[in-house]
Amino acid sequence: MNAPDIPAHPSSACAARPVPEALLQALAQRFGAQCSTAMAVREQHGQVEGSIQAPPPSAVVFAESTRDVADAVRLAGDHGVPVIPYAAGSSLEGHLLAVQGGISIDVNRMNRVLAIHADDLTITVQPGITRKAVNDAVKDTGLFFPIDPGADASIGGMAATRASGTNAVRYGTMRDNVLALEVVTAGGEVIRTGTHARKSSAGYDLTRLMVGSEGTLGIFTEVTLRLYPLPEAVSAAICSFPSIEAAVRTVIQTIQLGVPIARVELIDANTVRGVNAYSKLGLREEPMLLMEFHGSPASVKEQAEMVQELASGHGGTDFEWASTPEERTRLWTARHNAYFAAINTRPGCTPIATDACVPISRLADALLDCVAEADASGIPYFLVGHVGDGNFHFGYLIHPDHPEERARAEQLNRQLVERALRLGGTCTGEHGIGVHKMDFLLQEAGLGGVAMMRSIKQALDPGNILNPGKIFTL
Amino acid sequence: MNAPDIPAHPSSACAARPVPEALLQALAQRFGAQCSTAMAVREQHGQVEGSIQAPPPSAVVFAESTRDVADAVRLAGDHGVPVIPYAAGSSLEGHLLAVQGGISIDVNRMNRVLAIHADDLTITVQPGITRKAVNDAVKDTGLFFPIDPGADASIGGMAATRASGTNAVRYGTMRDNVLALEVVTAGGEVIRTGTHARKSSAGYDLTRLMVGSEGTLGIFTEVTLRLYPLPEAVSAAICSFPSIEAAVRTVIQTIQLGVPIARVELIDANTVRGVNAYSKLGLREEPMLLMEFHGSPASVKEQAEMVQELASGHGGTDFEWASTPEERTRLWTARHNAYFAAINTRPGCTPIATDACVPISRLADALLDCVAEADASGIPYFLVGHVGDGNFHFGYLIHPDHPEERARAEQLNRQLVERALRLGGTCTGEHGIGVHKMDFLLQEAGLGGVAMMRSIKQALDPGNILNPGKIFTL
Numbered sequence A, B: 001m002n003a004p005d006i007p008a009h010p011s012s013a014c015a016a017r018p019v020p021e022a023l024l025q026a027l028a029q030r031f032g033a034q035c036s037t038a039m040a041v042r043e044q045h046g047q048v049e050g051s052i053q054a055p056p057p058s059a060v061v062f063a064e065s066t067r068d069v070a071d072a073v074r075l076a077g078d079h080g081v082p083v084i085p086y087a088a089g090s091s092l093e094g095h096l097l098a099v100q101g102g103i104s105i106d107v108n109r110m111n112r113v114l115a116i117h118a119d120d121l122t123i124t125v126q127p128g129i130t131r132k133a134v135n136d137a138v139k140d141t142g143l144f145f146p147i148d149p150g151a152d153a154s155i156g157g158m159a160a161t162r163a164s165g166t167n168a169v170r171y172g173t174m175r176d177n178v179l180a181l182e183v184v185t186a187g188g189e190v191i192r193t194g195t196h197a198r199k200s201s202a203g204y205d206l207t208r209l210m211v212g213s214e215g216t217l218g219i220f221t222e223v224t225l226r227l228y229p230l231p232e233a234v235s236a237a238i239c240s241f242p243s244i245e246a247a248v249r250t251v252i253q254t255i256q257l258g259v260p261i262a263r264v265e266l267i268d269a270n271t272v273r274g275v276n277a278y279s280k281l282g283l284r285e286e287p288m289l290l291m292e293f294h295g296s297p298a299s300v301k302e303q304a305e306m307v308q309e310l311a312s313g314h315g316g317t318d319f320e321w322a323s324t325p326e327e328r329t330r331l332w333t334a335r336h337n338a339y340f341a342a343i344n345t346r347p348g349c350t351p352i353a354t355d356a357c358v359p360i361s362r363l364a365d366a367l368l369d370c371v372a373e374a375d376a377s378g379i380p381y382f383l384v385g386h387v388g389d390g391n392f393h394f395g396y397l398i399h400p401d402h403p404e405e406r407a408r409a410e411q412l413n414r415q416l417v418e419r420a421l422r423l424g425g426t427c428t429g430e431h432g433i434g435v436h437k438m439d440f441l442l443q444e445a446g447l448g449g450v451a452m453m454r455s456i457k458q459a460l461d462p463g464n465i466l467n468p469g470k471i472f473t474l
Helices: A021-034 A039-044 A066-078 A131-137 A155-161 A206-210 A244-256 A269-279 A297-313 A325-336 A338-344 A360-377 A403-422 A438-460 B021-034 B039-044 B066-078 B131-137 B155-161 B206-210 B244-256 B269-279 B297-313 B325-336 B338-344 B360-377 B403-422 B438-460
Strands: A059-062 A083-086 A103-106 A113-117 A122-125 A178-184 A190-193 A219-226 A233-240 A263-267 A288-295 A320-322 A350-353 A381-386 A391-398 B059-062 B083-086 B103-106 B113-117 B122-125 B178-184 B190-193 B219-226 B233-240 B263-267 B288-295 B320-322 B350-353 B381-386 B391-398
Touching (some): A021 A066, A039 A059, A066 A178, A066 A219, A083 A219, A113 A131, A131 A155, A155 A219, A190 B438, A233 A297, A244 A288, A263 A269, A269 A325, A288 A297, A288 A325, A320 A325, A325 A338, A338 A350, A338 A381, A338 A391, A360 A391, A360 A403, A391 A403, A438 B190, A438 B206, B021 B059, B039 B059, B066 B083, B066 B178, B083 B155, B113 B131, B122 B131, B178 B206, B244 B297, B244 B360, B263 B269, B269 B325, B269 B381, B288 B297, B320 B325, B338 B350, B338 B381, B350 B403, B360 B403, B391 B403, B403 B438
Parallel strands (some): A059 A103, A083 A103, B059 B103, B083 B103
Antiparallel strands (some): A178 A219, A233 A288, A263 A288, A263 A381, A350 A391, A381 A391, B113 B122, B178 B190, B178 B219, B233 B288, B233 B320, B263 B381, B350 B391, B381 B391
16 A cells, blocks of 8 residues: 555576476487577677677577477476576567576577467467468468567467557457467476367366466466457548647547547657658658558448547648558558657667657657656657557667766656556556566566465466566565 | 376365454444444344355454455455455355455445446446446446346346447347446555456456456456447247257357347247246247347348247247237246246256356257256256357256255256367356355366466465455465
8 A cells, every 4th residue: 555665676686596407318319400509609699789798508409399399398497597588589578598598498490380269250370470470470360469579479478478560449459369378387397278169167267367477387388279250341541740749639539439440559750750761751750640440331430430530630741551462561560660760760879769658648748748858858759659558668679888878868767657547547558677677677566466476476486586676676 | 198097176165264353343433334244234144045154254344445345355354364255146066155254345225327438338336236236327427338137136246257248249248348446455455457448458458357357366346348339130039849969959050140139049848838937928838039120110120030040940939029028028038037936947946057058059959968967857947048159057846855956957067068168168058166166166277277376366366365265275
């Protein structure tokens, strides 16, 4: 009830635990060529990132089956050595760093589709498959999988970080779209969570507990996802606004009216400039909304008219339509490349990405204050947002050799997160906690909430071998 | 990976733990008139139900605040005595039985609305408020709360059992609609889970872990719910079919086509007969779908036309429309009263309710086999279903003085659940496990899954005082 004092957490990069030679020998014996201790392979699986220093993992196991994962976990567990699941490597919060040493379990070879149940709108896959590959696999069924983080991330990683993306405003996040899991536990056992039914009241919701647990409670070896019928009609449009506030007020009203918009993305003028240069688009260099409407032809038309009317009331331009699939793909590819496009505006820079999410009514306030602070800092930045969810990302483009720029960017991020928390929001909408946001989690969930998470972790992984030093320290 | 042998679970009604006089005195001192040990009050809070015998709780605390709940939990915990949260008392699986003795914490007086954030489409309430009272509270905001189990259940109880109802096919269940909680832990501490943001990747999803935990991990003292804009247009229709199969095939196609139908309820001919007698409706006594469409006027028309076409293809009659709010209310009241109506068809009977849920593609097979078995049993029964979710309820109407009828009904339920599990479904779509489905949960989640649930329980409630003997035994 009372705001607790937040203690400084000890560095998660505490002592790297020793990886005994006996474990490396046992792995070599069990896995042969599926196990590598080559430095190049190890470094690829545990890049030093940002301000956190960590050694690479001592070995990488290329798992090809659930059995492989279970055996690797069991062998590591026998020696008290951490295991870190790895797939696309696109996580942003240091989830893959071997901050306490250990071995990496690479599941990229576990990338098969195990079953498509088109009649039930579900697909069961191995964790190493990427989101684009899932959509390729179902493209003849009339169904699609909507969750689209910027990168072509793996489904296992997306489940582990509770990822979302541009479609979440209509289709939800990984929380809503993972129906069932197969999980290797800390003891190397294999359990199943959830069923193929759409809903259930059968005991604790282990699926939802696992989704977002960042590899700290189990390693996913199968994931059953919800699919959706491809909408009969799809229209995408862009609309420019005189200010970020005008764009955001349009979004807020859209959500409050219950318009079932499928995507509504904000990009600021800085980002538009980057996108124009990178993707060769001639967009008006003003704050802009990218929108997509799904439904029947009549419903799409109706939704678009409603949002156009709201936009006009805030000084938005007429919609420019991307009606053909090719134009739409071009537009959304540009949006997904916005991150790289923006980075290109400051050659050689390092981006520091933020990821707060606030209640929709507070979005304009949150954004405007963050923009003012970013402008005042003098650090180049860009702003994009899944604004229908209240989720936004500033990217601060710092010079890697200027530590004071990093310090200023981290200060901006701190102010941004603390503002989001004051407004009833969260420190991370979709990237996760990893090693970078442990202090923020304490502020958000409180000592009691984090203590509960720790208790669960200790109960399910008493040896603390599953991706230790992430989310919280023990 | 391998199907485990399922051991018989020990009766949850094992030893009732002693409730020391010192605890009763401490409660009397702390709570005065808010604490009762009168037998009538105790019996009302722990009715003997079905085949499970349990004593009433030794005392009932009428909590009026979070502080009251925390203090009651702490006092009980000091003596190792169980606490059982109580509100509307409408649960169906014996959740409220004091199978190991203990005290009841009645939260009916905690029934206030704490905040309505209409702009964010959320409401924060105390746990004792009922779903109808929530809708009364927001009726001037243009918003509504869609989750509607049959009873006018409390929000706390609905969250604790992960309840749903007729609108879940479009609006989800309590899993999807609880955004944040305030929870009193086993230690009597108060924590908050979740935020007011629509999505988050901040650590373990404690909100989803708590939702559906049936009072075994914490007692809810505040619940923040999602609200939805009242649809611009609403139309309800009924359609009769020559067979259950024809009705169900219509529903399956509707879902597979992605029609955003808001409600689609099956009632069988037995139920129609009961409803006609009870609610004075002149419905055709054939299997029937009750449907509701939400959206803009054009979208509602479009959805209805699409489903009418599917229904016609399966021999459905023309839709009969309930277009005015009064007609709609009459229809849905009849649906919500179907349970009582059906019971009335066998005066003096006791209903045994089932609650399985299967993947939608298997719904017809599941229902037809269950109908055949029920018909062969000779026991009067009725069938209703939230069939858009694959969730259905048989009610077997047994004579309370004929134990062999109970045995036959329980055998039917067992066959029904095991069939649902074989088809990839769940033993409970919305009622929970309670004391009645512990064996089924073992079959569904496996020994490993239930072991994980037990570990979590032991970590968060080491004294096993929070509603013990529910979901699983320790």
